[in-house]
Amino acid sequence: MEARGERLPENRMSQRDSNPAAVPHAAEDIQGDDRWMSQHNRFVSDCKDKEPDVLFVGDSMVQLLQQYEIWRELFSPLHALNFGIGGDTTGHVLWRLKNGELENIKPKVIVVWVGTNNHENTAEEVAGGIEAIVRLINTQQPQAKVIVLVCLLESYKNKAL
Template sequence: MSNNIPQLATLWAAFAAIPSVFLSRASRSPGSHAAVVAIPRRTVGWALRHGLINGQARQGGVDIMFIGESIVRWWTRDGHRVWERYYGHRRGLFAGISEDRTQHVLWRIRHGNLRGIQPKLVVVQCGTNNHAENSAQEIAEGVNAVVDEVLARVGGATVVLMAIFPRGRTPGPARDTLDAANALLAERSDEDRIRYLDINDRFLNASGLISEDLMPDGIHLSEAGYALWAEALEPLAAQVLGNAFAPGA
């Protein structure tokens, strides 16, 4: 990590120098909106995490990559045992930063998260943090911009476009917005190199309430939630990667 400190200091200095007027240009650009305009977040922690992901990518040898926000980030915490079982032997990389919105993920992809690697499978899970500031249409456009950027940078990859996971213990406006965005994202399910995967019903009971066993806070996954996700991905992962997870590991 010490070898990266000068680079990260330079990166942070560059972020700090970006004029606020530029960072807010999405609101002033006709025909545009914030969810599709790539910008960084101007915090030290975010810059450090972005630099760490770039450093891991530079090491190469990545076959499967997850990219998104905190739900991806916490593969390292609540999902770490599931990760080791399913992806530890598969040269995986998780590129998640908590609280990122689509515009931040888009910026990260354009600034190193995919540089120098050619993963066979890229799993995209983002958009939930846009729910308060963007419409369903805008959220879908933001997620689609992320997917398109991945496809442009990783020539032979298959992209798993995940339906944005349900948000909130009970049905409500946030869930409705994300459900509407998912309906738009599902329209890409027949595109070449894209596999749309919606497992949201598995997180809900018959009344539409989120299972606390799978999402204790109504947003983030428990270990059981990560296991459910990995199990749903496994048929496609085995097909694309050409190997299976280690049963009983």
């Protein structure tokens, strides 16, 4: 991998490759009702049935947007899809995107808002997880503009991004 024509140091590459926030994985079924997987399957089905201009993907910050009037006023007319699941981490979103949530659609814009639940990760790891999501989107949806929203948490305040 190159940055401005220069090869990245080996230790930088291995850090990125071993970043736990950039490893796709399904969420654990804590409630025992298969809620998370059911939500994911509904999103995959929505990809087959709808033609969104805008796709929102992320955690509860995205999921809760639908509860506000601004969603109905601004985003519903754009045929926006909301693929937010409360509690999701960067690894969960990566898994969902790799498992059907980017198929059968061609949105013009994809908004990513995730990372607030990565409590076990450093700020650098979370940033790497978000970067992995953006790379995946750019590969699978090259026509889409990607917008990343971030919420800097108090726990990340003194950590370098």
